[in-house]
Amino acid sequence: QTEEPWREFNRTRVYMSDLESALHYSLRVELSAHSTISGDALTALRHYVSVLTKYFPGRPAVKGALKAVGNWLQDQKETQISYSDFRTALDSTVLSGEGVLPAGVRWVGCQGSRPQFRGYPCAVWTLFHVLTVEANASGSTDPLEILQAMREYVSSFFGCRPCASHFASMAQDVSDDVTTPSTAVWWLWSRHNRVNSRLAGEPSEDPHFPKIQWPPPELCPKCHGLMLGGEHTWNKDEVIAFLRNYFSSERILPDYLQ
Numbered sequence: 205q206t207e208e209p210w211r212e213f214n215r216t217r218v219y220m221s222d223l224e225s226a227l228h229y230s231l232r233v234e235l236s237a238h239s240t241i242s243g244d245a246l247t248a249l250r251h252y253v254s255v256l257t258k259y260f261p262g263r264p265a266v267k268g269a270l271k272a273v274g275n276w277l278q279d280q281k282e283t284q285i286s287y288s289d290f291r292t293a294l295d296s297t298v299l300s301g302e303g304v305l306p307a308g309v310r311w312v313g314c315q316g317s318r319p320q321f322r323g324y325p326c327a328v329w330t331l332f333h334v335l336t337v338e339a340n341a342s343g344s345t346d347p348l349e350i351l352q353a354m355r356e357y358v359s360s361f362f363g364c365r366p367c368a369s370h371f372a373s374m375a376q377d378v379s380d381d382v383t384t385p386s387t388a389v390w391w392l393w394s395r396h397n398r399v400n401s402r403l404a405g406e407p408s409e410d411p412h413f414p415k416i417q418w419p420p421p422e423l424c425p426k427c428h429g430l431m432l433g434g435e436h437t438w439n440k441d442e443v444i445a446f447l448r449n450y451f452s453s454e455r456i457l458p459d460y461l462q
């Protein structure tokens with residue numbers, strides 16, 4: 205990977221460029237490692253595109269492209285599809301005027317201080333936090349819809365295989381823990397913090413973006429509760445309110461879009 209010029213950004217905001225780059229990378233790079241897609245992987249792809257079609261808070265052209273590719277997937281009645289047909293369907297949305305998913309990645313809030321750091325994995329977390337918040341805001345009645353789609357996507361396609369198996373074991377009992385859309389938002393946040401805690405100090409950590417229990421007090425003072433028996437506590441309602449605002453579609457910045 206070549207070093208790109210640094211893009212100035214606000215560390216307390218979500219950038220649409222990271223989210224669109226995650227869509228490009230998941231659908232055109234991760235998926236391309238599978239020449240044919242069938243069985244659980246095909247189900248995972250259908251569910252992933254379905255939640256994106258419903259909840260991705262994107263530009264009309266990007267939403268149009270997702271919808272068109274979702275319709276194309278629905279029309280496929282065989283038990284397997286080829287990646288090249290999927291790719292043709294995705295790229296032909298421009299010609300048919302249905303929309304366009306920009307090609308290539310442009311990390312902004314997910315830039316790393318070196319090319320091997322951050323980027324796609326950062327944007328995957330960000331995308332799924334945004335989707336859980338968006339599903340919650342739009343009155344979805346299925347609290348597991350996004351988390352199951354994420355679990356299946358990560359299990360079938362996420363290129364980092366150790367990450368996928370860690371996530372699978374962590375997400376095993378998601379259906380016991382998550383009973384409402386707001387607990388889905390909370391669940392994903394709490395599991396992300398568990399991953400942060402496991403990875404703090406590891407070689408994969410970008411020294412300019414240390415792994416912390418997030419959000420830090422300066423970002424959300426009210427999220428942090430009293431120390432009980434020497435243990436840090438979180439104020440659950442404050443954390444959920446914070447996440448609903450932080451990842452809300454109205455707050456996403458359009459800077460640096462392709």
Ligand code: FAD
Pocket residue numbers: 314321322323325326327328329330333358364366367368370371392393394395396397399400403406408409410413414418419
């Ligand atoms: P990330 O952890 O990627 O977070 C991105 C941004 O989200 C942060 O900059 C911050 O703004 C915000 N954020 C941080 N914590 C939270 C939170 N709790 N809730 C909401 N927002 C938050 N890497 C490994 O080396 N081993 C693994 O086993 C592994 N498993 C992974 C499993 C999954 C499902 C994913 C998506 C990634 C995994 N990774 C793993 C990658 C790792 O978690 C980071 O994504 C990567 O190291 C980049 O870190 P980052 O500094 O960009 O922050």
